[in-house]
Amino acid sequence: MKSAKDNYELLEGSQAIARTIKNLEPAVISAYPITPQTHIVEILAKYKADGLVNCEYVRAESEFAAASIVLGASAAGARVYSATSSQGLLLMTEVIFNIAGMRLPVVMTCANRSVSAPINIWNDHSDVMAIRDTGWILLFAANHQEAVDQHVLAYKLAEKLNLPVMVNVDGFIITHSYESVIIPELSLIKKYLPDYNPLLGTYLNPDAPVTLGAFFTPDYYQEARQTLHQDLLASQTVIKEEYKLYKKLSARQEAGMAKPAIDNGLIEYYGPKKPNLILVALGSVIGTIQETIKSENIGLLKIKTYRPFPGEEIAKILSSAKNVAVIEKAISLGNMGPLYSDIRGALTKNNRLNISNHIVGLGGRDVTKKIIKGIIKSASGRANEAKFWG
Amino acid sequence: MEYQNKFISPGHNACAGCGQLVATQAVMRGLNKDTIIANATGCLEVTTTSYPQSAWGLPWIHSLFENAAAVASGILAALNKKGDVKTKVVVQAGDGGTYDIGFGLISGMWERGENILYICYDTEAYSNTGIQASGSTPYGASTTTSPEGLKSIGSTQRKKDMLAVALAHKLNYVAQSTAGFPDDITNKVKKALALNGPSYIQILSPCMPGWKINNNEAVMVGKLAVRTGLYPLLEYVNGQLSNSSIKNNFQALAVEEYLSQQGRFKHLKPEAVKYIQDLAEENIKRHKL
Ligand SMILES: Cc1ncc(C[n+]2csc(CCOP(=O)(O)OP(=O)(O)O)c2C)c(N)n1
Numbered sequence: 001m002k003s004a005k006d007n008y009e010l011l012e013g014s015q016a017i018a019r020t021i022k023n024l025e026p027a028v029i030s031a032y033p034i035t036p037q038t039h040i041v042e043i044l045a046k047y048k049a050d051g052l053v054n055c056e057y058v059r060a061e062s063e064f065a066a067a068s069i070v071l072g073a074s075a076a077g078a079r080v081y082s083a084t085s086s087q088g089l090l091l092m093t094e095v096i097f098n099i100a101g102m103r104l105p106v107v108m109t110c111a112n113r114s115v116s117a118p119i120n121i122w123n124d125h126s127d128v129m130a131i132r133d134t135g136w137i138l139l140f141a142a143n144h145q146e147a148v149d150q151h152v153l154a155y156k157l158a159e160k161l162n163l164p165v166m167v168n169v170d171g172f173i174i175t176h177s178y179e180s181v182i183i184p185e186l187s188l189i190k191k192y193l194p195d196y197n198p199l200l201g202t203y204l205n206p207d208a209p210v211t212l213g214a215f216f217t218p219d220y221y222q223e224a225r226q227t228l229h230q231d232l233l234a235s236q237t238v239i240k241e242e243y244k245l246y247k248k249l250s251a252r253q254e255a256g257m258a259k260p261a262i263d264n265g266l267i268e269y270y271g272p273k274k275p276n277l278i279l280v281a282l283g284s285v286i287g288t289i290q291e292t293i294k295s296e297n298i299g300l301l302k303i304k305t306y307r308p309f310p311g312e313e314i315a316k317i318l319s320s321a322k323n324v325a326v327i328e329k330a331i332s333l334g335n336m337g338p339l340y341s342d343i344r345g346a347l348t349k350n351n352r353l354n355i356s357n358h359i360v361g362l363g364g365r366d367v368t369k370k371i372i373k374g375i376i377k378s379a380s381g382r383a384n385e386a387k388f389w390g
Numbered sequence: 391m392e393y394q395n396k397f398i399s400p401g402h403n404a405c406a407g408c409g410q411l412v413a414t415q416a417v418m419r420g421l422n423k424d425t426i427i428a429n430a431t432g433c434l435e436v437t438t439t440s441y442p443q444s445a446w447g448l449p450w451i452h453s454l455f456e457n458a459a460a461v462a463s464g465i466l467a468a469l470n471k472k473g474d475v476k477t478k479v480v481v482q483a484g485d486g487g488t489y490d491i492g493f494g495l496i497s498g499m500w501e502r503g504e505n506i507l508y509i510c511y512d513t514e515a516y517s518n519t520g521i522q523a524s525g526s527t528p529y530g531a532s533t534t535t536s537p538e539g540l541k542s543i544g545s546t547q548r549k550k551d552m553l554a555v556a557l558a559h560k561l562n563y564v565a566q567s568t569a570g571f572p573d574d575i576t577n578k579v580k581k582a583l584a585l586n587g588p589s590y591i592q593i594l595s596p597c598m599p600g601w602k603i604n605n606n607e608a609v610m611v612g613k614l615a616v617r618t619g620l621y622p623l624l625e626y627v628n629g630q631l632s633n634s635s636i637k638n639n640f641q642a643l644a645v646e647e648y649l650s651q652q653g654r655f656k657h658l659k660p661e662a663v664k665y666i667q668d669l670a671e672e673n674i675k676r677h678k679l
Contacts, residue, residue, distance in 0.1 A: 027471040028464065056467035060460070061498030068457035068495070072428060072464025075451050078471060080464075098453050204449040204465060206424045206477055211444035213452035215436050 014039030100135030105158035122364020271299025311346030407605030409596035420579025430483035489525035562587035570612025602653020
């Protein structure tokens with residue numbers, strides 16, 4: 001038997017994602033270029049040109065159109081894919097809401113980037129935070145391997161739950177850097193992900209006409225939104241199950257990586273049971289934090305599923321600590337970081353916790369070990385204001 | 391007729407006598423069951439799909455106000471991938487969704503040369519939100535955002551020439567009709583679908599509250615629009631104007647006969663009427679009516 005080690009390849013993040021999408025065989029791809037998403041859609045266009053993928057690739061004239069095109073294709077029963085960043089995601093916003101409200105299993109990559117003004121093309125999480133309340137499942141990848149694996153998971157979740165899924169990968173840091181990664185093979189995907197064949201009568205087909213996107217009066221609207229909310233919350237159970245199943249089938253043991261104490265697809269926790277401090281973060285900054293932590297008294301909570309927000313799981317872990325520092329690459333202007341506010345909301349029962357909020361890396365500012373060390377030093381206090389580092 | 395009831399049923403919430411629904415029924419008579427419709431937000435969508443009811447007997451989707459063209463492109467891509475060459479994709483939108491907010495996406499769809507029939511029900515205003523002016527509102531019409539008044543004759547813009555925009559995209563089939571001639575609409579829909587490729591049909595759809603006409607007048611006003619030369623029955627196949635039904639129905643009536651039927655023009659002074667007569671003459675010359 002070949003060991004997992006043999007399958008590692010050194011790949012650019014965008015290429016790793018594009019290769020994975022190729023194996024996932026979407027029927028329709030539509031996208032519009034924006035840095036740092038571009039490599040992903042260029043590589044897929046070349047696959048199409050070379051006959052390596054058997055899909056329709058619709059070149060759209062804007063992100064708004066691209067999102068609408070995958071919406072239409074999904075409503076007609078096709079597996080679809082799109083990718084964007086920053087201004088592109090903002091331009092899509094109206095369609096993003098619509099896709100979730102129509103319960104379409106669209107999968108999209110967001111190569112996370114700051115938003116304008118001032119214009120800046122580098123990484124932070126301002127783009128995805130603008131659409132966090134739209135009803136999508138939002139996954140965050142910390143490295144290349146997670147990025148590719150989360151795309152496989154995304155299709156399984158989307159098609160099982162009729163919910164759209166966005167995989168967030170840090171622009172440049174993941175999309176343009178090289179790391180060794182295993183591309184999920186076609187055979188693994190076939191075993192894990194059934195072909196997408198929605199039931200007749202649930203999608204646009206002349207053999208069983210349906211009306212999609214009807215007009216809801218006050219008599220019906222609230223229930224529709226409440227159902228979406230409840231289904232999104234309930235999807236946590238499915239995310240955990242599917243994550244576990246995928247881990248089992250892919251039988252992947254990451255060599256040399258510290259083993260998390262908790263690892264369930266929603267969150268990962270590294271560290272002792274009763275730490276002095278827990279650092280919480282999303283995305284690729286996790287790697288820098290992991291490299292920095294030397295003390296045995298410090299834990300690290302990595303959030304992989306940001307929506308639905310795994311508030312209960314997070315509260316359970318954080319309650320065991322004295323101090324919590326939430327490190328994030330976004331700010332809700334005029335308030336605190338969005339992740340911080342979400343965590344505060346989840347911690348209603350524990351008021352004794354010292355919880356502080358640290359904003360880092362906006363617009364691609366380097367997040368160094370020195371910054372993380374500074375955060376660790378300053379984190380034993382309650383802060384009512386977000387502190388900016390770097 | 392059986393198919394009429396099957397594709398669009400009575401019992402929807404449109405105004406009794408609505409010109410847009412007269413036109414829609416005529417469009418439906420031109421379609422067959424292997425059709426998928428992408429509909430923009432507007433009167434047609436709102437009045438026909440009040441959940442849990444629907445007047446549609448064809449697979450039908452509404453997403454947003456401005457994206458019906460792109461949604462249709464996605465549907466077509468899904469059909470192409472399945473190898474389904476039988477099912478036709480049809481877009482339905484108002485003039486607001488077509489001339490204004492959805493304009494860029496229509497151009498994108500036409501650029502891609504996709505085999506989609508786009509139908510614009512032209513009420514010459516945003517009917518659904520209360521008759522605000524659109525890029526299609528004609529000169530002199532009073533709307534809620536181009537009201538007539540002591541210092542205003544209503545809309546001072548000329549109606550945008552969407553047919554010319556469609557022709558500039560080299561569509562296979564471009565046509566214009568009105569709710570005054572339902573059979574002409576049906577024939578044009580059939581013809582557009584028979585010629586594979588992108589096509590555009592624009593149908594003047596008199597709106598009773600918008601045009602301030604009575605609910606038995608939509609068809610009559612639709613006929614007058616043609617007979618005065620203001621909204622001729624036109625048809626272009628591969629960019630060439632064909633004469634089909636134009637000559638029979640054009641009677642060179644004075645535009646006043648059309649304008650005076652409608653409250654939206656009742657404030658117009660003779661100079662404005664003269665200007666509108668000039669617009670009709672321009673049409674007559676240009677299309678050799
Ligand atoms: C982005 C956006 N802007 C505005 C609206 C409000 N709106 C809904 S329908 C409509 C007007 C529709 O006019 P038209 O396309 O001419 O169709 P009609 O109702 O006249 O048939 C407007 C302005 C909307 N739904 N979405």
